[in-house]
Amino acid sequence: MSNTINYLNQLEDEAIYILRETAAQFEKPALLFSGGKDSIVLVHLALKAFRPGKFPFPLVHIDTGHNFPEAIAFRDYLVNKIGEKLIVGSVEESIKKYNLKETQGRFPSRNALQTYALLDVIQENEFDACIGGARRDEEKARAKERIFSVRDDFGQWDPKLQRPELWDILNGKVQKGHNVRVFPISNWTELDVWNYIQKYNIELPSLYFTHERECILHQDKLVATSEFIQPLTTDTVVVEKVRYRTVGDMTCTAAVPSEADSVQDIIDEIIQTRISERGQTRLDDQLSEAAMEDRKKQGYF
Amino acid sequence: MNTLKFITAGNVDDGKSTLIGRLLYDSDSIHTDQLGVLQKQTKQEGVDIDLSLITDGLRAEREQGITIDVAYKYFSTKKRKFIIADAPGHEQYTRNMITGASNSDLIIILVDARKGITTQTKRHASIGSLMGIKKAIIAVNKIDLVNYSEDVFTTIKNDFETIKGELNYDEVVYIPVSALVGDNIVAKSEKTPWFEGDTLLSTLEHIVISSKENLASRFQVQWVIRPKDEENHDYRGYAGQVLSGNYKTGDTVKIFPSGIESTIVRIEKHQETVERAIAGENVVFHLTDNIDISRGDSIVKTDYQPTVSNELKTWVCWLDNSPLQIGKTYLLQHRFRTVRVKIQGIDRKWDINEWQFNDSNEVRLNDIGQISVRTNQPLFFDAFTENSKNGNAILIDETNFSTVGALMFL
Numbered sequence: 001m002s003n004t005i006n007y008l009n010q011l012e013d014e015a016i017y018i019l020r021e022t023a024a025q026f027e028k029p030a031l032l033f034s035g036g037k038d039s040i041v042l043v044h045l046a047l048k049a050f051r052p053g054k055f056p057f058p059l060v061h062i063d064t065g066h067n068f069p070e071a072i073a074f075r076d077y078l079v080n081k082i083g084e085k086l087i088v089g090s091v092e093e094s095i096k097k098y099n100l101k102e103t104q105g106r107f108p109s110r111n112a113l114q115t116y117a118l119l120d121v122i123q124e125n126e127f128d129a130c131i132g133g134a135r136r137d138e139e140k141a142r143a144k145e146r147i148f149s150v151r152d153d154f155g156q157w158d159p160k161l162q163r164p165e166l167w168d169i170l171n172g173k174v175q176k177g178h179n180v181r182v183f184p185i186s187n188w189t190e191l192d193v194w195n196y197i198q199k200y201n202i203e204l205p206s207l208y209f210t211h212e213r214e215c216i217l218h219q220d221k222l223v224a225t226s227e228f229i230q231p232l233t234t235d236t237v238v239v240e241k242v243r244y245r246t247v248g249d250m251t252c253t254a255a256v257p258s259e260a261d262s263v264q265d266i267i268d269e270i271i272q273t274r275i276s277e278r279g280q281t282r283l284d285d286q287l288s289e290a291a292m293e294d295r296k297k298q299g300y301f
Numbered sequence: 302m303n304t305l306k307f308i309t310a311g312n313v314d315d316g317k318s319t320l321i322g323r324l325l326y327d328s329d330s331i332h333t334d335q336l337g338v339l340q341k342q343t344k345q346e347g348v349d350i351d352l353s354l355i356t357d358g359l360r361a362e363r364e365q366g367i368t369i370d371v372a373y374k375y376f377s378t379k380k381r382k383f384i385i386a387d388a389p390g391h392e393q394y395t396r397n398m399i400t401g402a403s404n405s406d407l408i409i410i411l412v413d414a415r416k417g418i419t420t421q422t423k424r425h426a427s428i429g430s431l432m433g434i435k436k437a438i439i440a441v442n443k444i445d446l447v448n449y450s451e452d453v454f455t456t457i458k459n460d461f462e463t464i465k466g467e468l469n470y471d472e473v474v475y476i477p478v479s480a481l482v483g484d485n486i487v488a489k490s491e492k493t494p495w496f497e498g499d500t501l502l503s504t505l506e507h508i509v510i511s512s513k514e515n516l517a518s519r520f521q522v523q524w525v526i527r528p529k530d531e532e533n534h535d536y537r538g539y540a541g542q543v544l545s546g547n548y549k550t551g552d553t554v555k556i557f558p559s560g561i562e563s564t565i566v567r568i569e570k571h572q573e574t575v576e577r578a579i580a581g582e583n584v585v586f587h588l589t590d591n592i593d594i595s596r597g598d599s600i601v602k603t604d605y606q607p608t609v610s611n612e613l614k615t616w617v618c619w620l621d622n623s624p625l626q627i628g629k630t631y632l633l634q635h636r637f638r639t640v641r642v643k644i645q646g647i648d649r650k651w652d653i654n655e656w657q658f659n660d661s662n663e664v665r666l667n668d669i670g671q672i673s674v675r676t677n678q679p680l681f682f683d684a685f686t687e688n689s690k691n692g693n694a695i696l697i698d699e700t701n702f703s704t705v706g707a708l709m710f711l
Contacts, residue, residue, distance in 0.1 A: 007304045007382045009582075016583045017542055020524040024596055024637070048571040049583075052536060053528040136373045143372045159370060164400040164620050166707045169636055169695050173702035187384055189375050 008196055011188055012045065017168065018147055018184040019049040022129055023056040025172035026180070029129040030087070032118075033059040035071035036247040037204055038133030038185060041193055043078065044202050045184065057131070058085040062117050064110040065092040066228055066249040074205035089121035109252040119155045122179060129172065131182045137189045138277065147186055153177040190277050191270055198263040207244045210261045214239050221254035221281075246281045254281045302379075305505060308386040308401045308434075310425035311411030316442050320411060320480035321374060321387055324502065327487040330376035371401045380506040390421065395428070395653075395667035396620040399707055402432040403693075406510045409438045409501075414447045414477070418460045424653045426461075430468040431616065431669065431709065433689040436508055437470045440501060444493065445479040451495040467656065469686065472508070476501050513580035517605040517683065518546030519691045521637045522598045526585060538569060538585035539594055541637070544690035546602065548586070549577045556592060557599040557609065557681040563588040580690075597638030599681040607683050607691060611676040614648065614711040616685070618669050621698065621705035625664040625672070631705070632697040635680050642696070645673040671711065685709035 019042075022029050031046065033039045046055055061075060079086045094100060094116040103109055122130065136143045146162055148170050163171060172180055185193070197204065215222040216229065217236040223229060224242075228251050231237045242255035243266075260266045311317035325331050374385040388394070388401030402408065408429035412422055429437060439461055447453045458475045465473060476485055477493050478501055484490035487502045499507070523541040548554075552565045568575050569585040578584040586600060594600075601607060619625055625644060633642040650661035650670040664670045685692035689709075696706035 007302050010304050013542070013581060013583050017523070020540055020583075021637075024524050049524075049540075050526065051572055052533045053526045137375045140372075143374065144370050162370065163704050164396055164707075166400055166403040166695055166704070167689075167693055168404075169634055169693070171634060171695060171697055171702070171704045173632075173697060175701060187373070187375070189377075191377075192382075 008192065008199060011185070011192055012048070012196070014168075014187065015042075015045045015184040016049045018170070018182065019046055019131070021170050021172070022131055022182045022184075023050070025170070026129040028125065028127050029057040029131060029182070030060045030122075030125065030127045031055070031057050031131040032133070033061050033075065033086070034133070034247070035061065035067065035075045035205065036133070037193055037197065037208065038135065040078070040202060040204060041196060042131065042133050042184065043082065044200065047082065055084050058087050060087045060089065060121055060125075060127075060130070062089045062114050062121070063091065064114055064249050065090070066110055066251045068205075068207055068244075068247060068250055070205045070207045071247050078203075087121065087125065089117040091117045093117070094120060110249055111252075115155065122155070127179060128174065129180045129182050131184060133185055134183050135188050135190075135193075136183075136186050145183060145186065147183055148172055149181040149183065150174055151179055151181060155179075157181075191267070194263060194267050194270060198267065205247065207247055208266070210241050210243045210259050212239060213242050213255060215242065215255060222257065223252075223254055224250060226250045244281070245277055248281070256281065302381060304382045304384060305407060305508070305510065306384045306386065306405045307407040307409060307505065308388055308398070308405040308429070309409045309411065310388070310390060310398060310402075310429065311442075312390045312413075312419075312421050315390070315411040315413050316480045317390060317411050318387070320409070320440065320442065320478070320486070321385055323480045323483060323486050324385075325374065325376050327483065328376050328378055328502065371397050378502070378506060383505065390425070392421075392424070392667065395424075396618070398425070398428055399432060399618045399620070402429050402434060403707065405429075405432075405434055407436040407438065407505070407508065408434045409440050411440050411442050412457055412461075414441050414443045414450075414453050414457070417453075417457050418464070420654045422461075423464065423656060426464070426468055427651075427653050427656065430470060431618075432707075433469075433685065433693075433709070435469070435471045435511065437473045438501065438504060439473060439475045440480075441475065441477045442480055444477040444484060445482050449477070449484075449490075449492045451493075454496070464656075471511075474498065474504055474508070476504065513545040513688075513690060514547055516545040516580070516688050517607075518548055518552075518602040519544040519607065519683070519688065520548065520586070520600045522594055522596055522600065523637050525595060537591070538587055539600065540583065540585045541600075543578050543580050543582050543584065544636075545580045545688050547577060547579045548584075548602070553603050554588070554600050555603050555606065556594060557601070557607070558679060559592065559594075559598070561590070561592055562603065563590045563592060597636075599638075601681070607681045609679050609681055611679045612645075612673070613676075613680065613682070614671060614673050615694075616669065616709040616711065617664060617672050617696070618707040619664045619666055619705065620707065621703060622666055623705075624666070625706065627662075630699060632699055633674070633676060633680075633694050633708070634697060635682065635694040638680070639697075640680065641677040641699075642674045645675055647672050682710050684711060 091110050091113050100113055134142055146165050214225045216231050225231055240257055241259055243258040245256050260269050309317050372387045376383050386401035386405055388398040410425050441454050441457050454477045477496055478485045485500045520543050521541050522539045526538040526540055528536055555562050565586055566589050567587040568578050627644050631642050633640050648671040649658045652659055683691045692710045694708040695704050698705050
């Protein structure tokens with residue numbers, strides 16, 4: 001009976017199916033690894049899809065230069081543990097290479113600049129598919145995203161010219177120069193990801209669990225002080241028990257007050273909370289109503 | 302707990318977006334920060350929050366107030382996880398509705414209580430049925446605007462019952478609702494005491510989607526795992542999805558295209574040995590003999606074999622701006638097996654508004670018809686109505702690789 005298949009197994013089966021389809025249909029795929037929970041779950045799913053064989057793709061990390069040290073340390077630990085290849089693209093280098101201008105303001109986001117490093121890595125390595133951990137429930141532009149999302153040679157997403165995706169038949173054929181972004185966990189919600197992490201006891205960076213941290217209180221949001229964010233004399237600086245609900249840049253990801261020190265605590269907290277993941281933690285999505293849609297059109301994933 | 306994927310079909314003013322908004326809102330699936338944005342956007346006076354705004358994601362959609370593309374929405378209750386394919390109802394976006402319907406187990410067809418069954422209703426019902434959906438809910442919406450009249454509801458129900466015979470649904474449920482006010486969506490309405498059925502949400506939670514486990518057993522090889530390292534020198538596993546039916550260790554199987562018979566010695570699921578695998582599961586098969594098997598090959602049980610042919614007749618839904626061309630070569634992707642195909646001819650076209658077949662020599666964007674095709678290599682398939690997972694395919698343009706047609710084999 002289909003009822004006996006737990007819904008997490010259904011999501012897992014769908015994701016593994018997509019990962020294998022990516023391996024089979026593309027010549028040079030890559031898995032974009034951010035160090036966050038969604039991409040860690042992707043790695044876990046890839047282990048299930050391809051072991052005892054090796055991954056048919058490398059992991060690619062776009063280092064913004066503003067990453068949490070805990071996330072970088074975890075990345076290296078995981079790569080070493082699974083024995084797979086890692087390629088690092090550097091936003092710092094793209095900034096120098098193209099003389100890019102940093103976003104101004106108190107909490108600058110390198111989200112837009114990240115796209116340059118990403119497109120460089122894609123071009124240098126001739127990747128024809130990049131697997132990412134984006135989910136449709138994150139944001140309304142992402143709700144319209146395909147599983148296989150075709151991008152032109154500028155990496156641009158054209159929401160009006162998306163290919164129809166019928167049943168679970170995935171068409172990965174693209175013209176030369178074009179490439180595809182692949183989203184195996186499109187149909188997962190934040191809660192599904194956590195339930196899955198709990199079910200398989202998946203290791204995560206310590207950032208996701210409660211710890212004491214010095215933060216600046218900025219418009220109800222807690223932004224950690226760091227080498228990139230120094231408090232001003234006018235700032236309210238607090239030391240609080242916090243955790244990160246998403247792991248982005250240190251400069252624009254807010255911590256949330258929390259005492260959750262286990263996956264179960266986090267699951268309870270998410271069920272209770274009435275604010276969305278990105279709404280609570282991303283300072284850069286709130287710039288405009290269509291911030292994500294615009295970034296995606298320029299090549300963001 | 303399992304997942305139910307459903308699509309909502311309705312016209313611009315039938316209240317489709319409001320219905321989805323209501324389901325999400327009443328099941329507490331909208332976050333407070335998203336609500337804040339919606340409150341800001343709601344321009345209607347006296348309305349606190351315009352529920353229809355929840356589903357429109359793209360700038361152009363908000364500007365024009367219509368849904369252009371399929372958007373996927375998620376919510377869950379204690380009983381089920383739901384995935385909604387929110388697709389546009391306009392005729393010029395039929396292809397988007399086809400896409401949404403192909404990924405759904407159930408269709409909610411919205412009927413405006415004041416208008417009754419219209420040409421649009423028939424078009425939506427027809428697309429859902431054609432794409433293989435087996436369960437339909439006819440939501441008679443705006444029941445508040447006809448004074449909660451039982452007669453109106455019964456007339457619509459009877460009207461749909463008379464056309465149901467021409468469709469392939471095996472269960473149709475009728476519910477009087479008001480998406481705007483909330484009648485019979487999550488809570489039973491006191492204003493329709495004559496209605497004895499369940500609310501919309503309760504119906505969605507309890508409806509049983511029939512499993513493909515009891516159909517003929519079909520498996521296509523998606524990926525061959527051959528590590529070739531010392532430890533796994535002799536490891537050769539065929540990874541893929543059980544499309545339908547079930548397999549167990551010891552089963553005699555036949556491999557297509559080679560026609561060779563073999564036996565399953567081991568079934569692996571995520572590196573653990575399992576005795577059995579059922580429809581929907583991704584597993585790895587190991588066979589007794591060392592046979593040359595590659596991606597796209599079919600491994601089927603010998604009791605009920607698929608049709609093997611390089612000539613076939615099929616339904617086609619055309620999704621591309623340039624029309625289908627007779628004599629032209631396309632690629633046909635039958636899940637993991639892609640072959641070249643020539644269109645031999647258009648047999649007939651389905652007039653989705655009039656519900657009749659017409660002779661025709663062209664199939665254009667949003668058209669639905671039946672065609673004959675010839676492939677350069679044989680396919681191993683079933684009729685779509687008998688086994689949808691092994692009876693569907695897509696047509697791909699050979700030059701720009703767009704997906705141009707959805708195929709359901711006859």
